Amino acid sequence: MRRAVALAARGLGATSPNPVVGCVVLDAHGVPAGEGWHQRAGGPHAEVHALAAAGGRARGGTAVVTLEPCAHTGRTGPCAHALAAAGIARVVYAVADPNPVARGGAALLAEAGIDVRGGLLADEAEAVNAAWLTAVRLGRPHVRWKYAATLDGRVAAADGTSRWITSPEARADVHRLRAEADAVLVGSGTARADDPHLAVRGVPGARRPLRVVTDTEARAVPPGARVLDGAAPTLVAVADDVPRDRTDHLTAHAEVVRLPRAAHGPGLDVTALLAALHERDVRAVLLEGGPTLAGAFAAAGAVDAVTAYLAPALLGAGPTALNGAGITTITEALRLRVTDVARVGPDLRVTAAPLAAAAPTRHEPAKEN
Numbered sequence: 001m002r003r004a005v006a007l008a009a010r011g012l013g014a015t016s017p018n019p020v021v022g023c024v025v026l027d028a029h030g031v032p033a034g035e036g037w038h039q040r041a042g043g044p045h046a047e048v049h050a051l052a053a054a055g056g057r058a059r060g061g062t063a064v065v066t067l068e069p070c071a072h073t074g075r076t077g078p079c080a081h082a083l084a085a086a087g088i089a090r091v092v093y094a095v096a097d098p099n100p101v102a103r104g105g106a107a108l109l110a111e112a113g114i115d116v117r118g119g120l121l122a123d124e125a126e127a128v129n130a131a132w133l134t135a136v137r138l139g140r141p142h143v144r145w146k147y148a149a150t151l152d153g154r155v156a157a158a159d160g161t162s163r164w165i166t167s168p169e170a171r172a173d174v175h176r177l178r179a180e181a182d183a184v185l186v187g188s189g190t191a192r193a194d195d196p197h198l199a200v201r202g203v204p205g206a207r208r209p210l211r212v213v214t215d216t217e218a219r220a221v222p223p224g225a226r227v228l229d230g231a232a233p234t235l236v237a238v239a240d241d242v243p244r245d246r247t248d249h250l251t252a253h254a255e256v257v258r259l260p261r262a263a264h265g266p267g268l269d270v271t272a273l274l275a276a277l278h279e280r281d282v283r284a285v286l287l288e289g290g291p292t293l294a295g296a297f298a299a300a301g302a303v304d305a306v307t308a309y310l311a312p313a314l315l316g317a318g319p320t321a322l323n324g325a326g327i328t329t330i331t332e333a334l335r336l337r338v339t340d341v342a343r344v345g346p347d348l349r350v351t352a353a354p355l356a357a358a359a360p361t362r363h364e365p366a367k368e369n
Contacts, residue, residue, distance in 0.1 A: 001024075001064050001066070001092065001094060001120045001121045001125070002121060003022070003024050003032075003035070003064075004023055004024045004035075004046075004064050004065060004094075004125075005022060005066055005124050005128050006022065007022030007023070007024070007035055007036070007046070008020040008021050008037055008038070008046070008125070008128050008129065009022075010022075010039075012179075012180040012284075013179050013180040013182070013207050013284070014039060014041075015039070015040060015041050015132075016041065016132070016282065017132075017135070017281040017283055018038065018041045018132070019067055019132035020037070020038060020132065021037065021038040021045060021046040021047075021065065021066050021067045021129075022035075022036075022038075022046050022065070022066050023036055023049070023050040023063060023064065024050060024063075024064045024065075025050045025053070025057075025058050025063050025064075025088070026061050026063075026064065027058070027060070028057075028059070028089070033054035033057035033061060034052065034053030034054030034055070034057070035049075035050050035053060036048070036049020036051075036052070037049065045079050046065060046066075047065060047069055047079040048079065048082055050063065051082060051086045054086075058086045058088055059086065060087060061087075061088060061089060061090075062089065062090040062091070062092060063083055063090070063091045064093075064120075065091065065092070066093070066094045066095065066128070066129065067094065067095050067097060067125070068093045068095065068096050068103060068105050068106050069093065069105035070097065070105050071103065071104035072104075078105065078108070080105035080106075080108040080109050080112075081108070083114070084108075084112040084114060088114060089114060090114065090115040090116075091106075091109050091115070091116050091117070092117045092118075092120050093106070093116075093120070094119065094121050094122050094124070094126075095118075095122050095125045095126055095129065095133070096118055098133065098136050098137055099136050130304065131182075131283040131284035132283055134304055135278065135283045139278065140274040140275065140278050141183070141277050141278055141283050141284060141285045142283065142284050142305070143285045143287050143297060143303055143304050144177070144284070144285070144287065144306070144307060145287040145294055145297065145298075145303050145306050145307070146174060146177060146287065146288055147306075148170065148308075148309040148311065149165065149309070149310060149311070149320075150165060150311050150313045151310055151311070151314060152314050152315060153320050153321055154315040154316075155290065155318070155319055155320065155321050156318045157315050157318045158315070158318045160318075162193075162194075163194075165309075165313065166309045166311045167311070167344070167345035167346050167347050168345065169344050169345025170309045170344045170345055170347045170349070173344050174288075174309070175200050175202050175203050175206075177286055177307065178198075178199075178200045178203075178209055179200045179203040179206035179209070181209045181284045181285060181286035182209055182281070182282040182283055182284045183209055183210040183211075183277055183282045183285045183286070184209050184285075184286045185213075185286065185287050185288065185289060185293075186198065186214075186288050186289045186290075186293070187214045187215075187290060187292060188213070188215045188216060188217070188219070188220035189220075189292060189293070190288070190289055190290050190293075191213050191215060191220040192220045193290075195225055196226065196288075197231070198226075198227055198232070198288070199231045200232075208231070208233065210232070210233050210235055210280070211227050211232050211233065211234040212235045212237065212277070212285075213234070213236050213237070214267065214289070214293065215237065216238060216239045216242075216261065216266065216268055217238070217239065217242060217246075218236075218238040218239075218242045218246040218247050218250070219246070221250060222249075223249045227254070228253035228254055229253075230253065233254075233255075234254035235254060235255045235256075235257060235280075236254045236257070237257045237258075237259050237273055238257070238259070239259065239260075239261050239268060240259060240261075257276050259272045259273055259276060260272055262296065265324060266292070267292070267296050270297055270302050271300060271302075274302060287303070291320060291321055291323035294321065294323075294325075295323045295325040298322060298325040298327075298334060299324065299326040303334075304354070305351065305352070306350075306352045306353070306354075307349065307351050308321070308349070308350045308351075308352075309344065309347050309348070309349055310347060310348045310349075311346070312346055312347070312348075336352035336353060336354055337352060337354075338350060338351070338352045339352060339353055
């Protein structure tokens with residue numbers, strides 16, 4: 001199963017709006033016979049790839065898969081039927097499919113006389129498929145907030161300079177995170193200060209994530225801005241009451257989306273923004289915005305994971321990583337569970353997830369696979 005989880009991770013950034021899935025087929029003697037992963041939306045599923053690699057050795061064997069095999073027909077047929085037709089005798093899966101339209105594969109397999117077990121390494125399989133599972137359960141994209149700071153928590157110096165807080169190795173690692181996302185998101189402050197490009201560099205074969213700028217007043221993305229260069233698709237979100245002529249220079253190079261302003265504080269309504277991205281099949285968002293935008297997402301309960309790159313440096317003054325999150329006392333702190341700590345060049349990368357209880361489950365229609 002751990003090998004299947006690793007295979008599933010190969011599909012990150014390439015399968016939305018569908019899940020990442022990995023599968024290993026063992027022959028009747030328990031020897032690996034074939035493996036595969038879901039490589040792109042609309043293409044064969046992990047089980048189909050693994051069965052094709054295993055060939056006749058699949059008969060009487062075991063399929064180990066990270067997600068309950070599907071039971072619905074989209075652009076491909078149900079994987080449960082494919083497993084049964086191949087003569088698989090046992091199926092072990094990690095995570096039950098939470099989508100009521102697509103789930104049911106385990107029941108179909110059991111009805112066909114196949115031994116079915118679920119729940120093996122479920123936490124690890126959930127983690128690799130967090131974006132899709134969040135979208136199914138909450139009806140919005142999964143949001144990973146990434147930031148770089150000094151050890152005393154400063155994301156820029158007192159004069160506003162921030163290039164470069166972290167090392168070339170850390171910046172290269174950020175491009176890996178971008179390659180795994182469907183959209184990279186910044187706010188107007190970052191757009192004005194850095195004129196960011198937001199495209200993926202140095203990751204062979206990476207799909208181009210959508211570049212998103214929340215520019216409430218339509219003044220932060222001028223003609224010639226790097227996000228308008230055509231290197232990747234771009235979406236600029238502006239307030240719905242901004243004059244039309246203020247966005248004329250954007251429409252030839254980007255999609256302009258008009259959204260309601262936030263009910264409290266500056267900026268756009270975070271829920272409406274995430275809904276607009278979800279409608280565009282975005283399931284994984286990498287939030288690279290500054291302290292104000294990060295604070296708005298935190299206040300909205302829309303931060304699902306945090307990746308912090310901490311440089312061994314001290315500034316003593318300057319903006320901190322989070323601002324305006326609505327936290328006024330220590331008891332309101334957004335507590336996190338650290339899931340990974342790693343050295344990246346001279347820097348430290350800390351990955352964490354909120355401890356808050358999950359929101360009530362919502363369901364979205366099954367996507368054509």
